[in-house]
Amino acid sequence: MKCLKVKGGTLRASNTFPTDRYLVELSASSSKMLQNATAAYNNKLLEQTIGIYYEDITFRDILFDSSYRGGGILIIDSARIRIDNCFFLHFNTEGIKVQGGHETFISSSFLGQHSTVGGDKGERQFSGTAIDLASNDNAITDVAIFSAAIGIVVRGQANMITGVHCYNKATGFGGIGILLKLAGNSQTRIDNCYMDYNSIVMEDPVQVHVTNGFFLGDANIVLKSIKGKVYGLNILNNMFSGNPNNNVPIVKLDGGFSNIDQVVIDMNNVIGMVLRSTVGKFSVDGNGTKWVGDFSNVLVFPNRISHFQYSFYTLEGPKFVAHSVSNVSNNAVVVESEKAIHGIVSFFVEQ
Numbered sequence: 047m048k049c050l051k052v053k054g055g056t057l058r059a060s061n062t063f064p065t066d067r068y069l070v071e072l073s074a075s076s077s078k079m080l081q082n083a084t085a086a087y088n089n090k091l092l093e094q095t096i097g098i099y100y101e102d103i104t105f106r107d108i109l110f111d112s113s114y115r116g117g118g119i120l121i122i123d124s125a126r127i128r129i130d131n132c133f134f135l136h137f138n139t140e141g142i143k144v145q146g147g148h149e150t151f152i153s154s155s156f157l158g159q160h161s162t163v164g165g166d167k168g169e170r171q172f173s174g175t176a177i178d179l180a181s182n183d184n185a186i187t188d189v190a191i192f193s194a195a196i197g198i199v200v201r202g203q204a205n206m207i208t209g210v211h212c213y214n215k216a217t218g219f220g221g222i223g224i225l226l227k228l229a230g231n232s233q234t235r236i237d238n239c240y241m242d243y244n245s246i247v248m249e250d251p252v253q254v255h256v257t258n259g260f261f262l263g264d265a266n267i268v269l270k271s272i273k274g275k276v277y278g279l280n281i282l283n284n285m286f287s288g289n290p291n292n293n294v295p296i297v298k299l300d301g302g303f304s305n306i307d308q309v310v311i312d313m314n315n316v317i318g319m320v321l322r323s324t325v326g327k328f329s330v331d332g333n334g335t336k337w338v339g340d341f342s343n344v345l346v347f348p349n350r351i352s353h354f355q356y357s358f359y360t361l362e363g364p365k366f367v368a369h370s371v372s373n374v375s376n377n378a379v380v381v382e383s384e385k386a387i388h389g390i391v392s393f394f395v396e397q
Contacts, residue, residue: 051104059113065138068120069110074099077122077146098147100124105132112137118157123147130154134176135161141176141194148183158193164213164242166193172215175199186210191223197244199225203233213242217265222247226254241265247300253278261296264288264319269346271301281311288319295320297346309397311346322346324397331390335383339393342377346397353396354379363387 057069077099101124110118110132117139121127124147134141134157141157144150157176160166176194177186180201188209191197197212199222207224215221223244226232233253236246243263248254250272261267261284269276286296296319297311311324326341339356342348351374358369358381367387373380381391 048101048103050102051106052108053104053106054108056109056111058109058111059115059136061113061115063113063115065115068117068139068143069112070105070119071122072100072103072124072127073120073122098123098125100127100147102126104128104130106130107132109133109135110137110141111135112141114138114159118142121145121147121150125149127151128153132156134158137176137194138174140174140178143178144181144184147181150179150181150184151187152177152185152189153187155189157189157191158214160193162193164192169193169215169221170219172219172221176214179205181205195221196225197221197223199227200232200234201228203228203231205233206235206237207239208235208237209239211240211242212244214244216243216263217245218243223265225249226251248279250275251279252276255280255282256284257282259284261286262288264292264294266294266319267297268300269297269303271299271303273305274301274303275305276303276309277305277307279309279311282313284314286314286316286319288317290318293320295322297322299346303347306347306350306397309346325395327392327394329390329392333386333388335386336372337381337389337391338378339381339391339395340378341393341395345377345395349376350397351377351379351395355394356381357392358383359390359392361388361390 112118114136117137118134118141121144127150129152132155159174172193173195175196176191177198182202183204185206190211191214194214197214212223221244223241224246226248232251235255238258241261245266245268247268249270288294309324323344324346326344330337367383367385369383372382379393
């Protein structure tokens, strides 16, 4: 089916609507909804081997009310689908679920399991997922997610998320704002998003870019280890704000990583949270023979310094004193001199 526009009005589930269905289902008879989309994707079952059955269909200015009995819209094996200026409410499963296909554009829409403007007394019981993308090449733009257990879960590649405001279930209550579920093949860009008391969780991120975001209320970024790999990750130019009494790091590791390459976490600004980076620099002023640059409270990955530089400046005593790096371990660099002297050592390290 091609070139169809569905515009205006309300779709509301009745009291007898099946709890495992969706108000709108773009699904051909030869397509099948995958029960484990992540495993299926890893097994290449979501590749375009059976064709595209729906193309160039637009949903605009529609209220999808699932009445707590199922989901909003299901899209399978489709291309160039637009969901614009829609409202998804009272879903128990997913507000929007996309499997296979590519180029579904979701824009200027609102999604929530419960009608709330925040601070809901029942927030701990929020469930369901607002948007589930088990698909490639999609875009979510200017969307607000105001209640659900998970705001967005991404299981495909080359997806773009920009201008999204997640204030669904808070991370402190077990919620997640954005979850990158496809471990090892993320290739996702998250730009200019507002994480409001909930976090971004990435499983073994590969080629992921998070930039220009605002993280409020101890919201942070969690790197979750599945196979211990993180490659091509950029977390740059974000703002973090939280409660200084909680000591929450802006980037947190969940498990150990042994395969790390091309990771840049830098140029973020922080109020009330713990700064984490893959780059560190500071100076140590001392009078003696040893200067220690300890970056263990700043660097993201434990016991990993891949590059370092230092400069030695004498304040008094002989102008030229032999000095060298004597140890690099546990995210600390030690510089020692042959004679006691009052000097300043400036360190720069990278992971």
